[in-house]
Amino acid sequence: MVVAAVDPNKVALELGPVALQAGFQHLDTAQGYNNQEATAEFLDKHDPDHKLFVTTKLSTPDGKPDKGPVAYSEIRPKILETIKILGRQPDVFMVHNPFLTESIAELWKILDQMIDDGELTADLGIVSHTPPRPRLT
Numbered sequence: 001m002v003v004a005a006v007d008p009n010k011v012a013l014e015l016g017p018v019a020l021q022a023g024f025q026h027l028d029t030a031q032g033y034n035n036q037e038a039t040a041e042f043l044d045k046h047d048p049d050h051k052l053f054v055t056t057k058l059s060t061p062d063g064k065p066d067k068g069p070v071a072y073s074e075i076r077p078k079i080l081e082t083i084k085i086l087g088r089q090p091d092v093f094m095v096h097n098p099f100l101t102e103s104i105a106e107l108w109k110i111l112d113q114m115i116d117d118g119e120l121t122a123d124l125g126i127v128s129h130t131p132p133r134p135r136l137t
Contacts, residue, residue: 008035016042025052029086030096031078032059036085044087056082057096057127069101075110079120093122097129104129 012035016027029039036056043052058078060068070078083089093111101107104126114120 008033009038011035012038012042017046020046026055027052028055030057030059031082032057032061032064032096036082040086050088053092054086054088054090055092055094055125056086056090057094058082058100059096060100068097072101072106072110075101075107076114076119079111079114083120089121091122092125093120094125094127095129096127 012029027039027043029036039054043054046052058070058075060070079093082093095104095107095111108124111120111124115124
């Protein structure tokens with residue numbers, strides 16, 4: 001179940017139970033979707049045993065490219081804020097878009113350090129990135 005919509009509260013809180021009844025077991029949220037609080041409320045009510053698979057993403061504000069890049073000093077606090085809001089570690093934490101930072105390698109060092117320090121236990125991923133196309137000429 002993807003909980004990104006015009007009204008993220010409605011999707012998470014009203015349609016979430018319908019998705020559960022239909023058999024969905026994966027929730028996808030992101031900082032840029034502005035729906036983490038509603039997703040957390042849904043999870044508290046419908047998944048107290050943490051059986052659902054939760055994916056979230058580190059995003060620029062509102063997921064908009066013109067709001068980036070995110071300063072490296074803001075990455076760790078933004079991730080810790082997401083964990084606090086969700087009330088749990090996500091199963092997967094993804095880098096949401098290529099305009100998030102100036103260097104994915106530098107961002108990844110921060111993520112690795114958070115895992116080494118025990119602050120982040122999620123698997124890591126990258127989404128919405130397109131590798132450069134090879135030039136044939």
